[in-house]
Amino acid sequence: MTENEMTFEEAYRRLEAIVETLEKGESTLEEALNAFEEGMKLAQFCAEKLSQAEARLKKLIKTENGTFHLEPLE
Template sequence: MAQKKMQFEEQLKRLQTIVEELERGELPLEKSVELYKEGLTLSKTCRGQLEKARNEITVFSEGAVQPFDGTEENVDDPAGA
């Protein structure tokens, strides 16, 4: 399959199709190996996307990202200069 940039949901759907094909056990060895490699690549990509999303959610939910209003004092300079 030509590697085009797929959305996360498309990648998951393709991965499910690969798993179903491999589980049937009706493919020639070469095709099975090819699909297995593609599945591993998709799995790694999906895992990375999930990790990135999880990190973004954590950052936002813990309040680490605060809106910048330009009025914050300089933390390095206690005198505020």
């Protein structure tokens, strides 16, 4: 599965699995480096997805005349 097809949740679960594997310390150097590289890519992917989600968040504001409008969440 490529990053373009991966959801945030899938990427996050894979990242957690990589961290767990690396914390065990049982990987060869090459395996650890490959896992670290994949983990960094997944972390960046997750950060981008969170940034996109944050940009979509809005807050509902009630105006003085009683109507409502949406503003970006600060």
